[in-house]
Amino acid sequence: MAIHDLKGSLAVIAGQAKLLRAGKLGPLTEEQAGALADVVMACHQMEDKIARLLGPQAKVTEECMPVTQKADLRKCVLDTFSLLRGEFAEQGLEFELDVCASPLILPFDQAMVRQVLINLLENARHFTPRGGRVKLTLSPEFWERRSSRFRAAFDGRDTKAHTPNCAQVTITDSGCGIARENLERVFEAYYTTPAPGQMPGCGLGLAIAQRIVRAHSGKIWAESEPGVGSSFHFRLPFVPPLPEAEFAMRGPGAKEEQPA
Numbered sequence: 001m002a003i004h005d006l007k008g009s010l011a012v013i014a015g016q017a018k019l020l021r022a023g024k025l026g027p028l029t030e031e032q033a034g035a036l037a038d039v040v041m042a043c044h045q046m047e048d049k050i051a052r053l054l055g056p057q058a059k060v061t062e063e064c065m066p067v068t069q070k071a072d073l074r075k076c077v078l079d080t081f082s083l084l085r086g087e088f089a090e091q092g093l094e095f096e097l098d099v100c101a102s103p104l105i106l107p108f109d110q111a112m113v114r115q116v117l118i119n120l121l122e123n124a125r126h127f128t129p130r131g132g133r134v135k136l137t138l139s140p141e142f143w144e145r146r147s148s149r150f151r152a153a154f155d156g157r158d159t160k161a162h163t164p165n166c167a168q169v170t171i172t173d174s175g176c177g178i179a180r181e182n183l184e185r186v187f188e189a190y191y192t193t194p195a196p197g198q199m200p201g202c203g204l205g206l207a208i209a210q211r212i213v214r215a216h217s218g219k220i221w222a223e224s225e226p227g228v229g230s231s232f233h234f235r236l237p238f239v240p241p242l243p244e245a246e247f248a249m250r251g252p253g254a255k256e257e258q259p260a
């Protein structure tokens with residue numbers, strides 16, 4: 001997991017360097033542009049090395065213990081996007097942001113949730129051909145978790161049926177899409193298919209994203225239509241359930257529940 005996180009950080013470094021090199025943040029001297037080209041090249045070399053390190057031995061089974069603090073998810077989303085926008089621009093992708101106007105304050109581990117966003121955005125970029133579109137949406141939602149045991153143990157905190165109780169992020173792309181029979185498999189560790197004309201990845205990004213979201217008592221899922229595009233959604237609760245309630249809901253063999 002930790003090695004895979006390096007890929008996300010590298011994408012950020014490469015993205016910012018590409019933005020600078022393209023002169024999008026101000027004019028450059030020839031020497032400065034040359035130095036930035038070296039930074040981008042070094043990032044690509046390091047990506048190759050990480051891919052080799054992330055062989056079958058890589059672990060996604062490590063403990064995932066979020067250190068949560070109340071923070072603004074809206075800010076986290078906007079900051080993460082601005083780190084990667086250079087990569088999207090470089091690939092000629094149109095990017096649309098549809099983010100709620102007010103802050104969304106909830107308890108979450110900022111580094112981990114940023115990693116989820118990076119993994120999903122990197123996939124959208126990777127699997128969407130030049131000229132395509134990617135949209136990122138953030139909004140407050142109401143999430144009815146359909147488990148009577150869970151509701152009973154939820155302490156009456158979600159009884160106002162129409163008050164938002166979670167934040168939802170959706171990343172939609174106009175890429176190659178995923179066949180219906182593979183939609184659940186995409187969250188399995190090491191499940192990977194190459195994007196058209198590209199090298200295969202490690203198959204860890206979504207497995208890690210799922211572990212992080214679940215460790216926040218949230219839910220992540222995918223929808224897709226081959227040839228049209230994909231949407232990845234995740235929800236994080238404003239008030240995480242009590243540990244016993246979570247155990248009752250997810251106990252051994254418990255099935256993931258669909259969002260309302």
Ligand SMILES: Nc1ncnc2c1ncn2[C@@H]1O[C@H](COP(=O)(O)OP(=O)(O)OP(=O)(O)O)[C@@H](O)[C@H]1O
Nearest residue numbers: 123124127177186192193201202203204205206230
């Ligand atoms: N936006 C998307 N569009 C189409 N297919 C996708 C998308 N996101 C994920 N997939 C499919 O799910 C698989 C698993 O994704 P995941 O992010 O876990 O691994 P990866 O991208 O292949 O490698 P990496 O570990 O470098 O992220 C992908 O290989 C691809 O088959």
Ligand SMILES: [Mg+2]
Nearest residue numbers: 123201205206
């Ligand atoms: Mg990936």
